[in-house]
Amino acid sequence: MKKRFSEEQIIGILREGEADGVVIRDVCRKHNITEQTFFRWRTKFGGMTVSDARRLKDLESENAKLKKIVAEQMLAIEGLKEIATKKW
Template sequence: MRRSRFTEDQIIGVLRLHEGRVKTADLCRRHGISDATFYTWKSKYGRLTVSDVARLRALEDENRWLKKLLAESMWDVSALKNLLGKN
């Protein structure tokens, strides 16, 4: 998946500028983004604060780690079943 040029903190900053009554077209032009990107950001990050984004990032990292543990465990079980089945 392609990484964004903007961090979550920067995205929140852009959305806060829009709340400060800056026009969407001017904001998009200033930051070099399209209107579609802006509205996608608004739907995803519109109600979040910087601390919420940090907590969300931590939860996503923990979820990624747990999925990795589960996959490794399932792989070990599958390998053991194959060894036991061949005897």
């Protein structure tokens, strides 16, 4: 699924919403997002710089790869255990 906004754009929108005198609803309307999306982004990306967001994305993808490797290894171990317990 392709995301509509990059991390850089999200951080820019959040910074725009943090400006004094700006109404969050107006920022959301301007960028065609819901307030719920804005606050979800603020929870995830609040206080981050663009480089921090890129690093987070890289770490999340690396974590997913490692989880996949661990799952494959667990399947291999379970298969070997099952073969070892059978009597031939």
